[in-house]
Amino acid sequence: xxxxxxxxxxxxxxxxxxxxxxxxxxxxxxxxxxxxxxxxxxxxxxxxxxxxxxxxxxxxxxxxxxxxxxxxxxxxxxxxxxxxxxxxxxxxxxxxxxxxxxxxxxxxxxxxxxxxxxxxxxxxxxxxxxxxxxxxxxxxxxxxxxxxxxxxxxxxxxxxxxxxxxxxxxxxxxxxxxxxxxxxxxxxxxxxxxxxxxxxxxxxxxxxxxxxxxxxxxxxxxxxxxxxxxxxxxxxxxxxxxxxxxxxxxxxxxxxxxxxxxxxxxxxxxxxxxxxxxxxxxxxxxxxxxxxxxxxxxxxxxxxxxx
Ligand SMILES: [Zn+2]
Ligand SMILES: [Zn+2]
Numbered sequence: 001x002x003x004x005x006x007x008x009x010x011x012x013x014x015x016x017x018x019x020x021x022x023x024x025x026x027x028x029x030x031x032x033x034x035x036x037x038x039x040x041x042x043x044x045x046x047x048x049x050x051x052x053x054x055x056x057x058x059x060x061x062x063x064x065x066x067x068x069x070x071x072x073x074x075x076x077x078x079x080x081x082x083x084x085x086x087x088x089x090x091x092x093x094x095x096x097x098x099x100x101x102x103x104x105x106x107x108x109x110x111x112x113x114x115x116x117x118x119x120x121x122x123x124x125x126x127x128x129x130x131x132x133x134x135x136x137x138x139x140x141x142x143x144x145x146x147x148x149x150x151x152x153x154x155x156x157x158x159x160x161x162x163x164x165x166x167x168x169x170x171x172x173x174x175x176x177x178x179x180x181x182x183x184x185x186x187x188x189x190x191x192x193x194x195x196x197x198x199x200x201x202x203x204x205x206x207x208x209x210x211x212x213x214x215x216x217x218x219x220x221x222x223x224x225x226x227x228x229x230x231x232x233x234x235x236x237x238x239x240x241x242x243x244x245x246x247x248x249x250x251x252x253x254x255x256x257x258x259x260x261x262x263x264x265x266x267x268x269x270x271x272x273x274x275x276x277x278x279x280x281x282x283x284x285x286x287x288x289x290x291x292x293x294x295x296x297x298x299x300x301x302x303x304x305x306x307x
Contacts, residue, residue, distance in 0.1 A: 006123075024107055025092060038107040046109070048084040050306060056122070058275055059306055064186070066274070075299050079272050081306035082115035082120065089305050093270060094116040097192055105192070109199020112268070112304050116172075116200060119266075119302060125168035131307055175201055175208040178281055179237070180268040182214070196304060206266075207252070209245055210216035212237050212284055233276045236285035246289065253296060264297040272303040 023040035030040035036047075055064035059080040083089050096104035185191060194210065197258040201208040209269040215238045224232065240246070241254035256263040267281050286293050 004242075006222045024101070024104055029045050031283050036107060036110050038103070039111075042057055046088070048086050048089065049114070050081055050084055050118075053080065058272065059303075059304070063147065074279050074282065074284045075294075075297075076267075076275070077298060077300045078122075078278045079275060079278060079301040079303060079306070080115050080119045081140060081272055081303045082111045083305050085271060085305040085307035093305065097188065097270070100189070102195070105190075105195040106199060107302050108270070109196045110203075112196050112302060113200055113203050115304075116204065116266075119300070120170045126212065171204070172266040173264045174252060174266070174283065175206050176211045176265055176267050176281070177208065178267060178277060179214050183215070193269045196270060199267065207248075209248060211240050211245060211249060213240050214282055229278055233280045233282070235280075236277075237281050239284055241289055249288075250290070253293070262296055265297050267299065267300045267301040269303045270303065271305045271307060272301070273307045278303070 020040070021032055021033070022029050023038075023041045023043055025043040028040065030042055033039050033041050033044035036044050050059060050061045052061065053059040054062055055067055057067040057078050058064060059078065061084055083092075092104065092108075095101045096108060175197045177191060177197045180188070180191045180193070194208075197208045200206065214236060216232075216236055253263050265285060267278055267285070269278060272278060280298045282301070285297065285299060
């Protein structure tokens with residue numbers, strides 16, 4: 001009798017205890033995280049956040065030979081990522097991208113939003129790159145252990161990277177998702193970069209415009225050499241010729257230039273691997289149908305994971 005009574009008691013306790021929502025990461029009904037709604041406290045505490053990027057160009061948390069090796073000037077100023085691409089994070093991204101668990105978009109978008117905070121802080125305290133101004137006010141990039149990608153028009157671009165007061169928070173003007181090919185879009189049913197950017201756009205009140213298109217389906221990359229892949233990637237993206245989009249973009253650009261600074265564009269993607277996709281996107285954005293935007297825009301990228 002005694003045993004039955006205690007069983008009954010524990011069953012009653014379970015019924016009366018507040019039910020936890022099912023965590024979107026581990027699938028268990030654990031105490032939820034307040035920081036990242038949708039996942040549990042345990043999963044939240046296991047996220048491999050990139051809190052202090054060692055490489056200030058690509059946002060990597062460890063020493064980075066890539067950025068020091070390929071230091072050609074390019075329009076992509078730097079990248080920041082929310083997390084390290086560990087096997088656990090790869091599994092989560094797989095559930096979202098390939099197994100169609102679209103509810104994860106909101107969680108991953110919120111994680112990206114945390115990286116946006118880090119991006120704001122980096123821009124405000126000038127830790128994006130080490131640089132200084134000479135007496136004649138020309139921006140000079142100091143050799144920063146080889147971690148700067150360089151800028152096409154240093155004076156105009158770097159002048160807006162000046163540290164500013166905390167009251168004047170750095171804010172992006174425009175989010176541009178990395179496009180997927182129409183084949184991938186048909187397979188998957190959504191563009192993950194667009195969905196992540198949408199979460200950020202809604203939280204921060206930043207406009208998102210799908211200004212880029214894929215010009216070719218970059219499949220079977222694995223059969224190609226690194227050089228071939230890079231050459232392919234250079235022409236994989238182009239600025240959209242949609243006139244409504246172009247019109248919106250032109251007025252944003254005009255407003256920004258009228259206020260005396262370049263337009264701040266953040267390219268959004270799920271993952272940064274070699275950076276060649278993001279660099280190709282930045283180059284395609286610079287080459288607008290109306291002419292080059294060199295010196296008129298400041299482009300960086302925000303990705304959910306850094307592999
Ligand atoms: Zn969990
Ligand atoms: Zn790097």
